[in-house]
Amino acid sequence: MKTFFYTLKQSFIQFGRNLNMSIISIFAITCMLLILSLFFILVINVNTAAETIKGDYDSIEIFLSDKTTPEQAQEMVDDMKTQEGVSDSFYKPKEQAMAEFRERWGKNGYLLDSLEDNPLPNSVVIVIGDLEKADALAEHAATYDGIEEVKYYKSTVDKLLDATKFVQIAAIVIMIFLIIVSIVVVSNTIKLTVFNRAEEISIMKYVGATNWFIRGPFLVEGIIIGVVSAGISLGITHLVYSKIVDVIGDQVYQMLSMPMVPVGFLTVNFAWIFLALGISIGSCGSIISMRRFLDA
Numbered sequence: 252m253k254t255f256f257y258t259l260k261q262s263f264i265q266f267g268r269n270l271n272m273s274i275i276s277i278f279a280i281t282c283m284l285l286i287l288s289l290f291f292i293l294v295i296n297v298n299t300a301a302e303t304i305k306g307d308y309d310s311i312e313i314f315l316s317d318k319t320t321p322e323q324a325q326e327m328v329d330d331m332k333t334q335e336g337v338s339d340s341f342y343k344p345k346e347q348a349m350a351e352f353r354e355r356w357g358k359n360g361y362l363l364d365s366l367e368d369n370p371l372p373n374s375v376v377i378v379i380g381d382l383e384k385a386d387a388l389a390e391h392a393a394t395y396d397g398i399e400e401v402k403y404y405k406s407t408v409d410k411l412l413d414a415t416k417f418v419q420i421a422a423i424v425i426m427i428f429l430i431i432v433s434i435v436v437v438s439n440t441i442k443l444t445v446f447n448r449a450e451e452i453s454i455m456k457y458v459g460a461t462n463w464f465i466r467g468p469f470l471v472e473g474i475i476i477g478v479v480s481a482g483i484s485l486g487i488t489h490l491v492y493s494k495i496v497d498v499i500g501d502q503v504y505q506m507l508s509m510p511m512v513p514v515g516f517l518t519v520n521f522a523w524i525f526l527a528l529g530i531s532i533g534s535c536g537s538i539i540s541m542r543r544f545l546d547a
Contacts, residue, residue, distance in 0.1 A: 284484035290422035319397035336384025477533030481525035
């Protein structure tokens with residue numbers, strides 16, 4: 252326990268002695284984490300959008316003309332149920348479509364009350380059981396009489412998935428670059444501390460202090476820098492993302508029919524991510540510096 256408290260005390264003393272460089276390290280790691288949070292937020296929300304649209308990708312909707320009777324629509328439903336790769340098919344009247352549309356608009360649904368007539372068409376929805384048969388099913392659906400359009404999201408989803416992969420790869424590359432930069436900055440900070448205590452360290456080694464006894468305060472100092480940076484980054488990210496959701500959250504839901512990732516969910520997960528990254532960067536920076544200057 253004495254060694255633990257000594258290590259903790261010395262780490263805070265060193266942190267104070269090199270306060271300017273410590274602040275620079277905290278600033279560097281905080282900026283890195285904030286930039287990473289932007290990519291994380293983008294990737295998570297893009298993935299959410301992809302999963303939302305995949306729900307439409309798993310179905311085909313046939314929009315019917317106004318002249319098509321419910322009996323004709325039912326014939327389409329029955330025929331589609333016999334097709335290979337279809338798990339279900341059903342008729343959706345325009346009233347149901349409007350009710351779902353109004354629900355998507357949320358508190359702004361009252362704006363639809365100004366419409367004199369329901370502009371949405373009746374439709375037949377085909378739930379796809381085998382995605383490999385989806386293209387053939389869409390082509391078959393287009394052969395029916397009395398239809399206006401066959402709505403199928405395959406090309407949209409494919410493009411969105413490609414964009415998602417690109418964003419993920421770009422985020423990983425930038426993350427690796429920023430982590431390396433942050434480790435270098437922390438390493439330089441610890442390096443200055445080692446230089447300042449070079450004589451003291453030599454005496455400690457001369458009287459028999461182990462390498463890990465000497466390394467301890469430097470390692471904890473790096474961890475402190477990482478933890479402080481993580482806390483600052485998490486607070487700023489929470490405040491900024493909360494404002495973004497408050498300002499455009501409803502508009503995104505109305506336009507894309509999908510919610511943004513909840514603030515609470517994002518904050519809890521970011522807390523662990525930031526803490527892990529902050530501690531890892533601080534520790535790695537300290538270890539690299541000590542390996543060079545303490546004959547590790």
